[in-house]
Amino acid sequence: MIITKNIKMADVIHLNYHTLSVLNRFNIYLGFGDKTIEEVCNDKNVDINFFLEIVNTFVDKEYFPKKQLQTFSVSLITDYLKKTHQFYHEVKVPEIESLINEMIETCYTQKENIVLLKKFFNEYKQELLNHTQREEEVVYPYTLSIEKAYNQEKIDSSVVDLMKNYSINIFKTEHDDIEEKLYDLKNILIKYLPQPKNVQLCNKLIHELFILEQDLNDHSVIEDKVLVPKIRAMEKHITKKLSK
Amino acid sequence: MQNTSFVIYSPSYIIRKGLAAIIEKIYSNNTIQQIENTSEFFELIQKNETDFILLDINCPQIQKSITKLKTVSETNRIVAFYFQHKPKFDIHFIESIDINYPQNKVFKKLNKIFGKINAPDDGQNIPDEISKREADILRYIALGYSNKEIADKLFLSTHTVVTHRKNITRKLGIKTVSGLTIYAILNKLIDINDTPQI
Numbered sequence: 509m510i511i512t513k514n515i516k517m518a519d520v521i522h523l524n525y526h527t528l529s530v531l532n533r534f535n536i537y538l539g540f541g542d543k544t545i546e547e548v549c550n551d552k553n554v555d556i557n558f559f560l561e562i563v564n565t566f567v568d569k570e571y572f573p574k575k576q577l578q579t580f581s582v583s584l585i586t587d588y589l590k591k592t593h594q595f596y597h598e599v600k601v602p603e604i605e606s607l608i609n610e611m612i613e614t615c616y617t618q619k620e621n622i623v624l625l626k627k628f629f630n631e632y633k634q635e636l637l638n639h640t641q642r643e644e645e646v647v648y649p650y651t652l653s654i655e656k657a658y659n660q661e662k663i664d665s666s667v668v669d670l671m672k673n674y675s676i677n678i679f680k681t682e683h684d685d686i687e688e689k690l691y692d693l694k695n696i697l698i699k700y701l702p703q704p705k706n707v708q709l710c711n712k713l714i715h716e717l718f719i720l721e722q723d724l725n726d727h728s729v730i731e732d733k734v735l736v737p738k739i740r741a742m743e744k745h746i747t748k749k750l751s752k
Numbered sequence: 753m754q755n756t757s758f759v760i761y762s763p764s765y766i767i768r769k770g771l772a773a774i775i776e777k778i779y780s781n782n783t784i785q786q787i788e789n790t791s792e793f794f795e796l797i798q799k800n801e802t803d804f805i806l807l808d809i810n811c812p813q814i815q816k817s818i819t820k821l822k823t824v825s826e827t828n829r830i831v832a833f834y835f836q837h838k839p840k841f842d843i844h845f846i847e848s849i850d851i852n853y854p855q856n857k858v859f860k861k862l863n864k865i866f867g868k869i870n871a872p873d874d875g876q877n878i879p880d881e882i883s884k885r886e887a888d889i890l891r892y893i894a895l896g897y898s899n900k901e902i903a904d905k906l907f908l909s910t911h912t913v914v915t916h917r918k919n920i921t922r923k924l925g926i927k928t929v930s931g932l933t934i935y936a937i938l939n940k941l942i943d944i945n946d947t948p949q950i
């Protein structure tokens with residue numbers, strides 16, 4: 509089902525409750541009564557079209573209007589991506605950590621092994637942090653400068669230096685797959701860890717890992733398939749204009 | 753965990769969705785890419801290693817690109833789909849299926865091909881457990897040795913070590929060194945105190 513602006517916001521959550529975290533990234537929180545998407549977005553000053561494309565992409569794994577998504581401004585896209593990073597660091601990662609800690613505290617037979625998993629996850633956490641920091645400190649600011657230059661009547665010469673030192677293609681090649689370790693952790697839990705006493709905790713942990721992995725996947729796809737081609741086209745345009 | 757990749761090409765939305773739904777039914781562990789545009793299709797085929805191409809051969813776009821398609825068919829496994837009349841091409845398809853076939857005939861044909869793809873090259877069923885040799889290599893990986901060092905220790909070529917590594921990762925479903933290390937500890941291949949990184 510394609511979500512449109514006249515649908516009630518509450519129904520979006522009924523359709524797929526995982527969208528809750530996406531709504532939060534737009535500063536939309538529960539309690540919207542019978543308001544439609546359009547009404548809620550207007551109240552919250554959210555770009556309706558962008559919201560709809562993101563929510564639809566999230567709900568329907570086959571819905572990915574690349575071209576449509578590329579029409580949104582870089583600041584809109586990178587703001588959303590940043591919010592998503594924030595969600596990982598402030599919500600998902602702590603959630604997973606506390607589950608692992610709880611497992612260590614309540615498990616007597618597997619303590620050593622779960623401590624290992626904790627270390628593994630700590631490594632991962634650092635990797636994720638490095639990944640998102642690099643994007644927020646280097647990549648996103650670069651894309652914003654490119655967008656600014658692209659919109660200028662007369663292109664500022666500073667952008668020439670900028671493009672000499674970095675390009676979106678460099679990002680494309682350095683952009684690594686941050687889901688790998690999560691995938692491993694899931695498989696270790698599912699296939700190889702002798703079942704700890706506290707089955708429910710272990711189930712919850714696996715559930716959270718699946719959610720984080722999927723969300724990271726969706727996130728990277730926006731970076732690779734929306735942001736990268738959009739900036740690449742802008743770079744081309746700028747180079748062409750400068751050579752004249 | 754083995755992943756089979758499919759590329760579905762058809763300009764028709766209904767045909768693409770239909771084929772994708774059937775693949776999902778038969779084969780749970782897959783990646784399916786649905787392509788509706790010819791240039792995108794050829795671009796993808798050239799750079800990707802796809803296990804399977806499902807091709808709608810009735811559409812005019814494909815009929816215009818026969819020479820290109822012929823080259824593609826030499827290195828790819830193509831299953832052709834047509835509607836009532838099979839166009840006559842001088843191209844090798846591993847199977848041709850009329851979309852008018854009843855369900856059981858479609859499934860029978862597809863199952864036959866997928867069965868073949870899934871079986872190991874030597875025709876035997878190798879269990880997913882790792883072999884003695886692979887366990888040796890895994891032990892060294894977990895201890896922090898590089899491919900080159902492992903090759904020297906075991907008197908193998910680096911290439912062989914890399915191949916073993918790929919097999920280990922595929923069989924266990926674990927990709928990273930830290931993940932493999934945990935596996936090695938859990939399975940008592942190494943002692944926790946011997947590991948450098950964990």
Ligand SMILES: [Fe+2]
Pocket residue numbers: 589593640643727731
């Ligand atoms: Fe990111």
Ligand SMILES: [Fe+2]
Pocket residue numbers: 639643683728731
């Ligand atoms: Fe990223």
